[in-house]
Amino acid sequence: MSPARAxxxxxxxxxxxxxxxxxxANERTFLAWVRTSLALMASGVAVVQFVPVLSVVxxxxxxxxxxxxxxxxxxxxxxxxxxxxAMRLGEQLTHSPVPxxxxxxxxxxxxxxxxMVVWDLVR
Amino acid sequence: xxxxxxGLAAERTAMAWQRxxxxxAAVSALLVRLAHRDLGLAVPGLAGFVLALVxxxxxxxxxxxxVHRVQHDESCLAHRLVxxxxxxxxxxxxxxxxxxxxxx
Numbered sequence: 379m380s381p382a383r384a385x386x387x388x389x390x391x392x393x394x395x396x397x398x399x400x401x402x403a404n405e406r407t408f409l410a411w412v413r414t415s416l417a418l419m420a421s422g423v424a425v426v427q428f429v430p431v432l433s434v435v436x437x438x439x440x441x442x443x444x445x446x447x448x449x450x451x452x453x454x455x456x457x458x459x460x461x462x463x464a465m466r467l468g469e470q471l472t473h474s475p476v477p478x479x480x481x482x483x484x485x486x487x488x489x490x491x492x493x494m495v496v497w498d499l500v501r
Numbered sequence: 502x503x504x505x506x507x508g509l510a511a512e513r514t515a516m517a518w519q520r521x522x523x524x525x526a527a528v529s530a531l532l533v534r535l536a537h538r539d540l541g542l543a544v545p546g547l548a549g550f551v552l553a554l555v556x557x558x559x560x561x562x563x564x565x566x567x568v569h570r571v572q573h574d575e576s577c578l579a580h581r582l583v584x585x586x587x588x589x590x591x592x593x594x595x596x597x598x599x600x601x602x603x604x605x
Contacts, residue, residue, distance in 0.1 A: 388580070395576040398507070402514045402567065408583060409517045412590055416524045419597055420531055426601055427535070440601055448594035455587040462578065 389459060393466030404461045411454035414480070418447030425491060435494075443487060450480060511567035518560025521586070525593075526553035532597060535604065542603060545596025552589040 395401075422443030426436050453476050464471050529549030536542035559582060570577040 390576055390578050390580065395578075398567070398571045398577050399510050401576070401578055402510050405579060405583065406514055406517045409521045409586075412586060413521055413524045415590055415594075416521075416528045419594060420528050423531055423535060423597065423601065426604065437601065441598060444594055444597050444601065447597075448591055451587055451590040451594065455583065458583055 389462060389466075392463055393468065396462075396465040400465050401462065404458055404465070407461075408454050408458040411457070412451055415447040415451040415454065418450060418484075419444050421487075422447065439487065439491070446480070446483060450476075507568050507571045511564045511571075514567060515560050515564035518563055519557055522553045522557035522560060525549055525556065525590075528593070529553060532593075532600060535600060542600055545593060545600055548596065549589075549593045552586075552593075556586065 422440040422445075425443060426440035453474075457474060457476070461471055526549075529546045529552075532546030532549060533543050534546075536546060563579065563582070566579075567577045
């Protein structure tokens with residue numbers, strides 16, 4: 379969040395209007411991230427309901443997943459705004475580590491939940 | 502600009518809004534189900550439902566809005582729509598956390 383940027387000016391008035399296809403692609407990317415956030419919320423709720431372990435573990439996992447969903451939604455907006463601003467100013471779109479981090483967190487959680495379910499079945 | 506191109510991009514975008522509205526409705530249904538008939542706890546889910554309906558309606562309008570604006574060489578930026586969805590989703594997350602916390 380660089381203070382040098384003109385945060386006061388509405389996004390619509392920054393730089394030049396880019397090719398509409400880029401603006402729309404950026405918007406669809408944002409929407410895809412929001413759907414990911416919603417899926418994280420649903421999985422957090424599901425873990426609390428269904429994964430057969432100690433109540434504490436279930437709740438912590440559920441809270442983490444739902445919280446991650448909230449973070450993803452916020453980051454999605456930040457990226458959307460940053461990308462549109464970069465396109466309007468003719469700058470490079472910056473790469474983000476967030477998609478990889480989210481994928482890693484999801485994979486870990488899925489493996490953990492699967493492990494708990496299998497362990498519960500086997501014992 | 503090739504005529505007809507706008508319609509395709511506009512269609513994809515409007516459909517993306519509808520997919521998102523559907524996903525939101527599904528999660529809201531889950532939250533309402535979880536509330537187990539407690540009206541207070543059902544508020545997040547019900548609010549999510551309302552937001553989902555609003556989004557689906559606005560998404561339908563997005564198509565014609567995009568086509569109109571591009572044809573008139575105007576920006577089709579939907580800042581308010583995006584901001585509303587962000588605020589709504591984060592609010593739903595907070596509501597879900599409260600709901601989860603109040604479940605035994």
